[in-house]
Amino acid sequence: AKYTCVDKDTCIACGACGATAPDIFDYDDEGLAEVIFKGDNNRGIKEIDEDLLEDLLDAQEGCPTDSIKVEEKPF
């Protein structure tokens, strides 16, 4: 199981993650990324569906500031 959330303190609003994994990430009013999957609201408590895990890992690897956190357990 994978759970994810964005560290908004280090996110630079580059827009990469939402392009790579639009079902998982969107942006707030300041352009900072947040997890929107199943209403997660960037809490990191919703288990990401199996068919989205490749997108998730691509987004994590593509984040220039390592702001996308991924854990096996809810945050």
Ligand code: SF4
């Ligand atoms: Fe923020 Fe990283 Fe997403 Fe860019 S890829 S918007 S830095 S979380």
